[in-house]
């Protein structure tokens with residue numbers, strides 16, 4: 169997207185607004201087992217750490233801004249998760265634990281993916297084919313993992329963002345029917361753009377719309 173702006177346009181835009189620095193390296197094929205930073209680790213961190221009031225913006229918590237690859241990379245020692253702040257804080261106690269209570273801690277599976285990503289060198293990977301736009305769009309196969317990666321960090325627990333939980337089929341279907349979820353993934357018709365850090369990939373948006381058109385199969 170950013171590359172499409174003319175230089176003059178880019179300069180004018182930069183002068184009046186700060187474009188979110190969303191990572192967009194060209195997708196490349198990844199070897200099996202390589203952790204996908206762009207499609208997996210980045211959305212996980214955006215929805216669990218870089219929400220409003222936390223690690224984002226001009227005055228982020230503790231001066232640590234996790235809304236860009238560079239910001240995330242600064243908290244990591246490639247190859248050494250046990251010496252990486254980003255990983256260590258997931259296991260702290262009390263006030264040092266991240267995300268801080270009452271936010272839900274990351275799951276064991278999410279922690280393991282961050283650990284493996286650091287062990288593999290903490291690279292800005294963007295794996296081609298991470299999203300299959302022809303996939304059969306059932307909730308279980310496609311939508312649940314998409315919402316888990318991109319939305320659930322904020323939309324879970326007893327005090328979810330916007331009062332909307334997105335952790336079960338019933339909650340997701342209700343958000344489509346009554347909370348404008350489809351408009352929100354475009355930021356249209358008066359709905360706030362979701363995720364706030366920037367629109368999901370075109371492929372994810374297309375899959376979500378296809379699922380809704382198909383009557384939201386489970």
Ligand code: HEC
Nearest residue numbers: 214215219318319322329330347348349352359360362363
């Ligand atoms: C970083 C935290 C965060 C993430 C990630 C996030 N949301 Fe939200 N969401 C919010 C907040 C905060 C609000 C309420 C604030 C507002 O209305 O501006 C909200 C509101 C919404 C709304 C209501 C919008 C409206 O204007 O009425 C919908 C629908 C929604 N989110 C869906 C999603 C979906 C779907 C995803 C993932 C694709 C997602 N959200 C990811 C924080 C988040």
